[in-house]
Amino acid sequence: xxDETLHELDVxxxxxxIPVIKTQNKVAELxxxxxxxxxxxxxxxxxxxxxxCRINGHEVLATEEGDLEVVVTLRVGAPSVAL
Amino acid sequence: xxxxxxxxxxxxxxxxxxxxxxxxxxxxDSMLAVKVMQEQGIHVEGVNFFTGFCVEGHTHAIRKKxxxxxxRNNALWVAEELGIKLHIIDISEEYKDVVLNPKHGYGAxxxxxxxxxxxxxxxxTLMLNKxxxxxxxxxxxxxxTGEVVGQRPKSQRKETxxxxxxxxxxxxxxxxxxxxxxxxxxxxxxxGWVDRSRLHDFSGRNRKPQIExxxxxxxEDYAQPSGGCCFLTDESYSRKLADLWQARNERRYELxxxxxxxxxxxxxPQPHLKLIISREEGENxxxxxxxxxxxxxxxxxxxGPLALVDGRFESEAELEQAAAIVARYSKGRxxxxxxxxxxxPGGVAREVRVAPARPDDIPxxxxxx
Numbered sequence: 098x099x100d101e102t103l104h105e106l107d108v109x110x111x112x113x114x115i116p117v118i119k120t121q122n123k124v125a126e127l128x129x130x131x132x133x134x135x136x137x138x139x140x141x142x143x144x145x146x147x148x149x150c151r152i153n154g155h156e157v158l159a160t161e162e163g164d165l166e167v168v169v170t171l172r173v174g175a176p177s178v179a180l
Numbered sequence: 181x182x183x184x185x186x187x188x189x190x191x192x193x194x195x196x197x198x199x200x201x202x203x204x205x206x207x208x209d210s211m212l213a214v215k216v217m218q219e220q221g222i223h224v225e226g227v228n229f230f231t232g233f234c235v236e237g238h239t240h241a242i243r244k245k246x247x248x249x250x251x252r253n254n255a256l257w258v259a260e261e262l263g264i265k266l267h268i269i270d271i272s273e274e275y276k277d278v279v280l281n282p283k284h285g286y287g288a289x290x291x292x293x294x295x296x297x298x299x300x301x302x303x304x305t306l307m308l309n310k311x312x313x314x315x316x317x318x319x320x321x322x323x324x325t326g327e328v329v330g331q332r333p334k335s336q337r338k339e340t341x342x343x344x345x346x347x348x349x350x351x352x353x354x355x356x357x358x359x360x361x362x363x364x365x366x367x368x369x370x371x372g373w374v375d376r377s378r379l380h381d382f383s384g385r386n387r388k389p390q391i392e393x394x395x396x397x398x399x400e401d402y403a404q405p406s407g408g409c410c411f412l413t414d415e416s417y418s419r420k421l422a423d424l425w426q427a428r429n430e431r432r433y434e435l436x437x438x439x440x441x442x443x444x445x446x447x448x449p450q451p452h453l454k455l456i457i458s459r460e461e462g463e464n465x466x467x468x469x470x471x472x473x474x475x476x477x478x479x480x481x482x483x484g485p486l487a488l489v490d491g492r493f494e495s496e497a498e499l500e501q502a503a504a505i506v507a508r509y510s511k512g513r514x515x516x517x518x519x520x521x522x523x524x525p526g527g528v529a530r531e532v533r534v535a536p537a538r539p540d541d542i543p544x545x546x547x548x549x
């Protein structure tokens with residue numbers, strides 16, 4: 098497992114909770130320690146993706162808020178209980 | 181790169197701790213239902229279903245004037261407050277059948293509340309069964325919801341509660357902690373996983389017992405139940421959806437259709453043609469994202485809205501009529517003429533010059549709302 102791998106997810110023009118759902122589904126494909134950078138246009142993602150990370154044990158490395166886009170970078174935590 | 185399915189293990193050291201899946205909407209009732217279970221030592225994880233009709237931060241995210249409104253997702257916020265995991269599941273595709281063919285019919289509008297609840301509890305049951313298949317007794321034991329007998333006219337009635345239990349397949353693994361004392365005993369109660377005497381007997385539309393229980397739990401900040409959490413219970417939204425079906429001569433929709441019904445002013449000047457006109461900058465930006473899917477109109481000789489054309493022009497006169505309507509909502513509405521750009525989804529554009537429509541030119545019955 099390398100923490101060097103940077104994965105990208107483009108959820109621009111999608112409204113919450115879709116960015117969260119797509120982040121959740123993408124993270125499920127990744128291994129612990131891998132890094133995912135999510136680009137969104139819904140400003141709500143700036144609250145929702147970090148909240149989702151906190152409750153599911155993933156680490157938010159950075160959030161960036163631009164005029165039109167927000168970017169959340171996270172590191173995948175321990176695998177979750179399968180539901 | 182991807183790992184095998186994670187082993188399902190109990191996070192608690194207590195091998196006897198029972199586990200429940202909670203349907204979490206983000207409202208107070210499901211929040212309290214989880215609290216009541218946690219108080220009895222049950223491990224709870226939440227599921228939240230995205231149907232496409234959810235009233236979330238969508239409109240606040242789109243509309244600039246709502247920029248300062250809270251944009252949090254209430255289900256996520258509730259999960260964090262409760263310290264539970266939350267799985268958000270996109271059921272928008274499968275949900276179409278619930279909206280289009282509700283076995284138990286609609287409520288006051290196009291809200292198929294009873295079928296919806298059966299569907300969601302069924303989805304949770306499938307998840308529970310899958311987890312039990314993978315991990316046996318170490319999976320999940322039962323499902324909880326925040327349902328209260330008599331609270332909703334369509335789905336939460338004394339006679340519909342057992343229908344939800346049986347038709348969802350959850351049967352007696354479905355527990356409603358806030359209303360349990362009004363309902364037959366369920367498996368978790370019979371097995372002693374849950375102490376029935378510490379469950380509640382809430383019923384009816386009176387919210388005082390919930391507010392009192394929230395106070396007892398020290399919960400002060402929770403989503404107010406204003407207008408429900410689903411656009412289908414909204415009269416204006418339901419009318420727009422019915423109009424869409426009528427115009428297409430068939431009852432079907434795609435996710436983009438139902439998202440667009442949440443945005444802008446909808447005007448139908450022709451049976452086969454509807455304009456979706458932005459009302460402000462935020463909506464303008466949102467509709468921009470659809471210009472590659474729809475023909476669009478925007479004023480170029482003065483500031484004005486962006487409009488998408490749902491349908492197609494059958495004549496030049498129809499195109500000019502649409503341009504005049506768009507000009508009516510622009511800053512040039514008082515001008516003699518306004519230039520409007522008409523762009524097709526492929527990006528090919530041309531300009532037309534039209535006199536802005538006057539208020540009388542747009543009859544009230546063209547407004548779909």
